[in-house]
Amino acid sequence: MRRILEIISDLGIPEEFFIPYGWYIGKVKWDYYKEIQKNPSGKLILVSAMNPTPYGEGKTTTTIGLGDAIRRLSYRSFVCIREPSMGPVFGIKGGAVGGGKAKVVPEDSINLHFTGDIHAVTSAHNLLSALVDNHIYHGNELNIDVRQILWKRCLDMNDRQLRFVVSGLGGKANGVPREDGFDITAASEVMAIISLSRSVSELKERLGNIIVGINKNNTPILCKDIGAQGAMSVILKDAISPNLVQTLEGTPAFVHGGPFANIAHGTNSLIATEMALRLSDYVVTEAGFGVDLGAEKFFDIKCRLGNIRPSAVVIVASIRALKFHGGVKKDFDNENMEAIKKGMSNLLHHVSVVRDVFKLPVVVALNKFPKDEKKEIEYVISELKERNIRVAISEVYEKGGLGGIQLAQEVIKAIEEDKNEFSYLYDLSESYKDKIEKICKEVYGAKDVVFSENAKEELKKIEGWGFINLPVCMAKTQYSLSDNPKLIGKPEDFVINVQGVKVSGGAGFLVVYTGNIMTMPGLPKVPSAFQMDLDDNGNIIGLS
Incomplete structure (x- = not known):
């Protein structure tokens, strides 16, 4: 790894706008964003996917590898991804730093406590919870209906036992008994707010507008009615600044913000993306889940708020994902052309949404796995090319940026040659x-x-x-x-x-x-936590 100050120097960021967290991690202060507003803006590439499967398609790995590949083509590139939550790290998903030779590093630190942003969000969220209950305990001047308190508590861990709890037991001195519950920190509205705020004033305004509950006249009680937004912003003063790390190949990467991809918009922070655009030629970022959930929210929420115009979309697909959507549940390594043909309908739908609904250039990244059959790969590529859909094989997991050169070249060609008439799906004034x-x-x-x-x-x-x-x-x-x-x-x-x-x-x-969306995940029967340990020298084992 390169020392983080070397990367800061390459980016031309003055040291007074940088907070180091050791040799390889740091924060670029939020107010540096104002200093670079006149810089030309780079091109924004969104990495999305077909509908996810339980086996993963490699969206984060592709995002990182594409950033490395573009840099290998002698452009200034920047990677922007979300911060991992420790709940999934110790649960079933594991870490979220990419894979193989396409990773952001130092991976152990990023996957665990990192710069403390998620802990700060947890503390700010729970401060508001404590102040709401304290207000009720000391007379409830706002007349809050204790049966309609909407603001739960949160924790950065998967724990199904905490989804529904009763708090305030133990007599009058210990609060007012009521039903309560916990969300995972990534599902906190504070996390979404951090990811959409570009200044301290905007942060405080958004915090103040959080709805904490309903009063007995059936009108909402806001955080600013409680008076909590100032203290919450104090806790979040560093968390608003983007975290800077690097990929295995030394490409700069912002890993900042981690809002839940269902009940929130599921992307890295707006300030990190906008800062990266002013510091590079190409910014590669991703949105949670497939085009239907992730890309749509990226366009209609994040891009709208930041007035950002995407330059191209990469849709990650894999042979096993196509087989899964074609009805296969096991034996993915066996050739199954019929399943691939059926599964293509899912991929083609996502391509159509990007190309025909949002009117953006699109490239399919076929994430190649070692056991994929040559015949299967050739079929998918020919089917896409027959429909004038750009496609490139991605081997970034095995080869790093070198395995993404073909994809990078295809994406740059799409940006330079294809029509871009990007538009939002709806007007805000519509019902x-x-x-x-x-x-x-x-x-x-x-x-x-x-x-x-x-x-x-x-x-x-x-x-x-x-x-x-x-x-x-x-x-x-x-x-x-x-x-x-x-x-x-x-x-x-x-x-x-x-x-x-x-x-x-x-x-x-x-x-x-549109369904029962869990905002506090549970642990599987055999959590990833059981694979993790420290050796006698203090090195982490089993964290991936």
Whole structure:
């Protein structure tokens, strides 16, 4: 690894705008963003995917490897990804720093406590929880209905036991008994706010607009009514600044922000992306899950807020993902052309959404695994090329940036040669019902949208509170284009069922629930934690 001050020097960032966290990690201060506003902006490349499978398609690995490959072509490149949460690290997913020869480093530090951002979000979130309960204990001047407190507590760990709890037991001196619960920190609205704020003033304004509960007159109580936003911003004063690390090949990388990809927008921080664009020729970033959830939110929420125009989209696919969406559940290493043919419908739908709905150049990255059959790869490439879809094989896991040269060249050609008429899916002035229907029909391919009576009532209530003209953040299974995870491939004639809505007043979007989305994951029967240990020299083993 190169020393982080060497990378800072290469980027031309004055040392007064940099906070070192040891030899290889640091923070670029948030206010440096204002210093580089007149710099020319680089090109933004979004890495997305077809609908995820339980086996992973290599989206983060492709993002990092593509950044390295572009740098090998003598351009200034920058990688921007989310911070890993320790819940999945010790649960089933493991780390989130890429894989093989396409990683950000130092991986152990990034996967664990890193610069303390997630701990800061946890503390700021729980400070607000404590202040709400303290307000109620000392007389409840705001007349908060203890049965309608919406603000849970949070923890950066998978723990299903904490999803629903009763707090305040033990008599009058210990608070007011009530139902409560915990979310994982990545699902905290504070995390979404950190990822969308570009200044301290914006941070405080967004924190102040968090809805913590409802009073007995059925109107919302905001964080600023409690008076907590100032103290919360104190805790978050460093967390707002992007974290700078590097890839295995020395490409600079911002690893900052980690909002849940279902009930929030699932991308790295806006300030990190905008800063990177002013410091490089090409910025490679990713959005959680597939095009249907991740890319749509990236365009309609993040790009809209930052007034960012993407230059191209890479859709990651793999032979085993195509087989999975073609109905295969095991034996992925066996040749199965019929399954691949069926699974292609899922990939082609995602390509169509990017190309025809959002009107952006698109390249398919076929993530090659060692046991993929040559015949299968040739079939997928020929099918895509017949439809005038750009495609390149990616071998960044095995070869690092060298294995992504073909992909990098294809992406740069797409940016330079293909038509880019990027547009948002909907106008903010449209009704929430119209926005939701556009997403479900034009992005998911649904036949219709059915709103429950509860969802209709909640929409009416939210609009009555004055929360209008906000973008929509869909909470839906990532495994299917529909709201049923079992409907793989490209389902036909399906209906999306909107079961409920809530407003994230601080983050500034409406969350629409189409299923039972867990905001506090549980651990599997054999968690990744059991594979981890420290050797006698203090080295971490089994963290990947």
